[in-house]
Amino acid sequence: MRKLYVAMVGLPARGKSTLARRIRQGLLAEGIRAQIFNNGDMRRALVGAESTEPDFYNPENSAGREIREQICLRNMARARAWLAEQGEVAILDATNASRARRILIEQTLTDHPVLFVECVNEDPLLLNACIRRKTTLPEYASYSEADALDSFMKRIGYYESIYSPLQDEKFWLCVDSTANRILDERPCEGSPYYPAIREIVVSVWVHSLYLARHGQTEFNVQGRIGGDPPLTALGRSQAEALARHMRDRRIDWVFTSTRLRSHETAAPLLVERPGAHAMALKEFDEIWAGDCEGMLYSEIRRSMPDVTAGRNADKYGYAYPNGESYAILRERVQRGLRRALFLAGDAPLLIVGHQAINRVLLSLFLRQRSEDVPYIYIPQNQYYHISLTPHRKVFERVPYERTGRD
Ligand code: F6P
Secondary structure, eight states, X not given: OOOEEEEEEXXXXXXXXXXXXXXXXXXXXXXXXEEEEEHHHHHHHHTGGGGGSGGGGOTTOHHHHHHHHHHHHHHHHHHHHHHHTTOXXXXXXXXXXXXXXXXXXXXXXXXXOEEEEEEEOOOHHHHHHHHHHHTTXXXXXXXXXHHHHHHHHHHHHHHHHHOOOSOSSSEEEEEETTTTEEEEEEOOTTOTHHHHHHHHHHSOOEEEEEEXXXXXXXXXXXXXXXXXXXXXXXXXXXXXXXXXXXTTSOOOEEEEOSSXXXXXXXXXXXXXXXXXXXXXXXXXXXXXXXXXXXXXXXXXXXXXXHHHHHHHHOTTTOOOTTSOOHHHXXXXXXXXXXXXXXXXXXXXXXXXXXXXXXXXXXXXXXXXXXXXXXXXXXXXXEEEEEEESSSOEEEEEEEOOSSSOO
């Protein structure tokens, strides 16, 4: 059976290494022996600090160019040797940004087909966050934050100056790495690994997602919707209980909405995790009730009976006057989830959302009938834990506090 090289392609901070790891894990889960050969790891080990300087990447710097080419050749030799023995799919993880580099790869690796997999990320929020995260890596330990950012941006600029998208290569897949979507492809016909890789690229991977609702607010007690109320004493104790319950679990990313109740619920947990990344996404703000924002359900029933009737007839599709429906919510929640999963990569994450938001988030995993979505049970003293990878399928609702209003 013919083996396969997979060569990643893309500018820095586009999600190549995360996708390379997923391809490896997904293939391993299918019993296919896959291994990653990473040029960056070899560069850091062989060259060290000098290769953090942006000038190392200047295409005019022939010494830097020469070293990078040597690293590429060495990794190709390692990959070739590995495929010659037990390996089945060798993944070359590097930028491979220029056409010249890719010609070198195709001309050197002639024993098996080479499939190029390009990662594209054009979401400015994600790109920005990825770039900032890169500057916190050990490689930049001796830099100030501003200098690290400046240096990394210069490095990206040099790569941009030589970058050309895939086109003339024999086999390739171009992927929107923020959306698990194939943008274009030139299939590697006949390779048994190609359909498996394609499937891995388009599937949603969730290593460990905790989905909690904010704790109780005064609005919840009154039956009032929307607004931006703080937590009650019970709500704060629920937030403390959540933090206690999660104490021994790894959570690297905490996403909230921009609402106070979501922030206050995440706060105790974040205090215990100074290294965790916290980010507020407006995509996770509660359903916007438009003209009904801040009203009691009972007031709406009395003074706006059409709204109640509309929701009773079709709670999923009915939009509040000048507000949102669950159906409208879906698109922004999906965008928020995509962003959160992309940023967290393989790391465990927590989303502290709201009743309607969490219903829609869950429905994205559960493939629920849309009319059932607005009735999914979202208590304030339990969270959902979701893990969906080729090795693990977990979907559980876990109580973390016995008291409290559901
Ligand atoms: O009642 C709390 C709340 O989060 C409101 O802010 C929101 O409008 C509502 O839940 C969503 O749930 P439902 O669609 O069942 O009214």
